[in-house]
Amino acid sequence: MIIELVDHADHEDAEQLAALLRSRGGSPHIVRWPGRWLILETAQDIDETWLRQLPIVARVVGSTDPHPLSGRKFQSVSTMIEVAGRWIGDGTFLVIAGPCAVESREQLAATAAVVTSAKASMLRGGAFKPRTSPYSFQGLGVRGLELLAEERLRSGLPVVTEAIQPKDVETVAEYADVVQVGARNMQNYALLGEVGRCGRPVLLKRGLAATIQEWLLAAEYVMNAGNPQVMLCERGIRTFETASRFTLDLAAVPIVKRLSHLPIIVDPSHSAGRAFMVPSLTLAAAAAGADGVIVDVHNDPASALCDADQALSSEEFKSTMVDLERVLAVLGRHVA
Amino acid sequence: MIIELVDHADHEDAEQLAALLRSRGGSPHIVRWPGRWLILETAQDIDETWLRQLPIVARVVGSTDPHPLSGRKFQSVSTMIEVAGRWIGDGTFLVIAGPCAVESREQLAATAAVVTSAKASMLRGGAFKPRTSPYSFQGLGVRGLELLAEERLRSGLPVVTEAIQPKDVETVAEYADVVQVGARNMQNYALLGEVGRCGRPVLLKRGLAATIQEWLLAAEYVMNAGNPQVMLCERGIRTFETASRFTLDLAAVPIVKRLSHLPIIVDPSHSAGRAFMVPSLTLAAAAAGADGVIVDVHNDPASALCDADQALSSEEFKSTMVDLERVLAVLGRHVA
Amino acid sequence: MIIELVDHADHEDAEQLAALLRSRGGSPHIVRWPGRWLILETAQDIDETWLRQLPIVARVVGSTDPHPLSGRKFQSVSTMIEVAGRWIGDGTFLVIAGPCAVESREQLAATAAVVTSAKASMLRGGAFKPRTSPYSFQGLGVRGLELLAEERLRSGLPVVTEAIQPKDVETVAEYADVVQVGARNMQNYALLGEVGRCGRPVLLKRGLAATIQEWLLAAEYVMNAGNPQVMLCERGIRTFETASRFTLDLAAVPIVKRLSHLPIIVDPSHSAGRAFMVPSLTLAAAAAGADGVIVDVHNDPASALCDADQALSSEEFKSTMVDLERVLAVLGRHVA
């Protein structure tokens, strides 16, 4: 169950109630939620009637979700997240676009121009790149963050970029509007804890062998650390099929919507691995009810240092955006 | 390569050319194609210039596709298939709907009424049911076929139903407009050969562990036996995720469109396994560019004898059709 | 539950009891078991006490296994199967070896000589080959069966070969000592029914996306048709890993042993897809407690018409057999 304390309760109050619960056989976890304190209690036999009578308690939610904070029992309305004036999760559709990796000021500027002109919502670009081989290009690091910040200033586009280790989170959060956790790090719990304390919205990619429940539990690590601003990102799971790089699991969209109040974004580029599938999968994500997409776009795909095969060119992206707007329109939505 | 003989060539001509090819080290396969004879030659070192000069040869196509007949090299334009006056694959969108299994005249009539009133294209219903357990309901058999034929007459809806063994194909083809090959039978080569000779369009479901290439090779078995009217049906692949019954692979839509000229239909019901995901996945299939969907609809889902969890109710189906028509409209398409 | 009738009961008795059960709300299935009649009843609310009092009933087994005939509830002791004087499943270890496909009398004789000299138990060889592509070598068909029968006579080795469609089963059963059902056909129910009536032991390969439960249910189709002589064969499942052709699931050995009384054979060759892994996996299968292995051996692997990469050479096979005998010996077993 989730015990929500009254507004004026402080940390000490939470500690006292937790102690009381422990004395009655409970296993309480204290969570610093924006504007109030929560106590999660997994023991089944705590008396709810007793709890509700305590003056310090505002609400008791009897959730048996394995992921109580991200579950619909705790919060029935869908979460809306604000990023630099754009609202995500309220029926608008977020289009995050940009290069897989930040390579240079020129590349970023040229790609951002495409993103702006296509009226997409945000700019993506990796500064720290988790790469399968230690001998592959690892990203520009802090220099990449600086270039992103520059481009944000110039173009006005909010920026999403990835943090790949706990000690980078603070720096990434300074430069970025949204901090991304990559698929390989979905169960990097130290990293999840850090982004849970970073004060920025988080884009949490699904691990390539993660069930939807494990993914929601990863979101729970972020939320449990005090950050309710989690966007889930479906980016394909690993299967036997090799014609695409991963298998995009669009059923995750209605499933997540049913189980959780968190918004869900789809990454057609990394799942497909080849650009020709990306327009189809982008439209499919919108039609399936996702809250947005994150798409690899490059001013010159053939020369990209990372995942060149999957980046849309300027023309491909613009044409996809036109179709996307039309599909969204008949579903009563529009690009954020 | 594919060697197309001139219109007036007959089987004997094909045999003679095949013998000639063998004498030059070839491995020719003769295919009876509608209106002409084809010879498939997999040997690499046959002289094309020589072949083209033969008076009996109309065309030589240098395909190196592992699946030459279903490949875009042999036929660049998309295949269109006519079913009882409806054309599939020409930009219209096929909606096949009906119960998983035919249970009774009443059930079929009630469900067909829903299908008709929602303006779907065709009626589905299993008479022969392949079931994981020998102790599950196995379908009504020929009695089910008779009920389908009756309902076709009454409602005017063309009918799709499954054949599960070679010896049933002829009977099924008598009653049905389209003969379905189920996922479990995708590599049942004797069955593929029979449906290749049955004279009816074939709906070929993807095997649950089949790669897209293996699926196209299964289509090749049907085509190779003389039947070019194959509709591919993506129905989800088996993965580790258990929140849905199978994982619908919508990337298969653009991939199949690129590799093959055959139409591709999507089955959101069997992939999802639960009805709540079906509307989302239906719209996603349309947006991804599929040529149609096949959807489980039941007049009373709770009482269905087979796959009850995944059938849409009448209301759910009608509401899905409304959204579907609107998405199709902005993509310049409409339900067949 | 499984109702075993007394020895002198006949089909009519079984029919009468089935009718009685139906009148009480049951769903009885009559099974012709060697030496007696069985009735499987899946309804939960039939009164066992009443049944046990009927003079025609010898035994009532309250199994709730989804696969009652292959389950340990019905038969606690492990099934032993006799093939040409060799017993399988009693602690001996079966080694079936031979070429993937029968190619010629010479190839078969040369490979059989290797099999004999290595003291393996049986000869394998495909006459009907299920191939992914219609343009691949499809086996020699009946001519291949004749060559196998000839070689059996000459070498004294019992023979295992595959049936790929229902109408071939009778012919295959005439020539072979054991009828194989391939992985692609594990859910080809018409074929399972035929081999269930063929009077020969059956080697039932696991489908490449089949769960262990689905595999036992496939065995149940064979047994349900009257044939208790089923050997299960684990041959690898399809996963994301491509370094081996399939992923051999050796945990299936203890799992099957726990759930079922049927013997389990392991196919290291088809799972690995490359010969260098086969010796390791053969020893592992023996150590894991399997009842045997089926191994691709070819007198000249480089020239094999089918699956050349995975066949052991004569020397490799003999050396593997030496190690195998030593591992079996310390586990109190030996090659059959």
Add this chain to the structure above:
Amino acid sequence: MIIELVDHADHEDAEQLAALLRSRGGSPHIVRWPGRWLILETAQDIDETWLRQLPIVARVVGSTDPHPLSGRKFQSVSTMIEVAGRWIGDGTFLVIAGPCAVESREQLAATAAVVTSAKASMLRGGAFKPRTSPYSFQGLGVRGLELLAEERLRSGLPVVTEAIQPKDVETVAEYADVVQVGARNMQNYALLGEVGRCGRPVLLKRGLAATIQEWLLAAEYVMNAGNPQVMLCERGIRTFETASRFTLDLAAVPIVKRLSHLPIIVDPSHSAGRAFMVPSLTLAAAAAGADGVIVDVHNDPASALCDADQALSSEEFKSTMVDLERVLAVLGRHVA
């Protein structure tokens, strides 16, 4: 290629050669290898003859392995690793046993007594536990490390335990003989870099969706940071089969042996998820040629705080060890 510098070369020499390579279009990576400096050069067009003539160069190895340091081209003989006087990888067989998580001094002592009396090689026990849910028991942390160190002193057993974030590595390395990287962290590159600098042997578990090549590349991250003492640990991959927790991929043993000189250990407990399969899979691992196993053993499995279902009891473990020694003996090996 890998350029090995002469013994007396120092970091400055390596830097100078790297600069020279860069000036010729190369992309050198400097690696501090025990006793010498290495330079990895991935550019294809560097002149080897020129390199070999440089007095600072001792050896040039023309590996094109994606994982050059862990590949057999660079080092053809198998790596041997010393842990507290026991050698791993030289034909002996390592048995690491102990509880999934350290729970208390008493539990650890009781389990260590079982490990000692069964003559296993090392003690395992998790102090930092990566858990899918933030609400599950997370391990005792540093207190768990202290208990392990105490028990090591008392029992003389070397200790393996896991580090789950970069900042813990130094502490874990102080207490443990071998530092484990768990499956979830196989691509946690910051963690891999830290364990690459920790001076202790590393047990690197395969990620649950990692290909063998990705796993070797993860090892490469550790080695590239200067630590050649990597033991790979196969612990099952995620597949559709749910009868076991994961699917143990024993083919990984011969494949790793062929591609790499690193030792490979097998974890039957985490792959199976249930104790009854563990004895079979332990023997299978030994027969397949693995260099060891890591097994969950608990003095009282029913009360275990973590993964209770998979722990062997004292009796089960001892009896498995007896069988294991016998299988190893006939293969010319014995427990380390």
